[in-house]
Amino acid sequence: MGRRTKTLVLYIIGWAFLILGVLGLFLPILQGILFLAIGMVIMSHVSPWFREKLTVFERTFPKYRNEIRAARIRAMLIVRRILGPTGSSLSKKEGRT
DSSP states (O other): OOHHHHHHHHHHHHHHHHHHHHHHHHOSSSOHHHHHHHHHHHHTTTOHHHHHHHHHHHHHOGGGHHHHHHHHHHHHHHHHHHHOTTHHHHHHHHHHO
8 A cells, every 4th residue: 555545544543433423412422522532633634734733732732741742742652653664754744835
C-alpha cells in the first residue's frame, strides 16, 4: 500500500471518529468527547489545521496537557506503524504546499 493511500486511510479514520464524536454529543450511547479527542489526535498527524487546534487546546486547558501529549505520542506510534518512520514529516510537507 502506498504512502498516499495510507494517509487517505488516516484521514478517513480521523473523520469517522470526529463524526462519531459529534453524534455522541447528542446520543446517550456514544461517548462524544472521547471520540472527538481521538479524532483530533489522529487528524493532528495528517492535518496542520488540526495540529494547530490541538496545540491551542493544550494552551487553553493546561490541566489536560499531559494527557493530550501522552495521547499524541501513542497516536504518533500508531501512525508511524501505518505510514512508516517518516509518517509525521509527510504531514508537515503537505502543510507547506
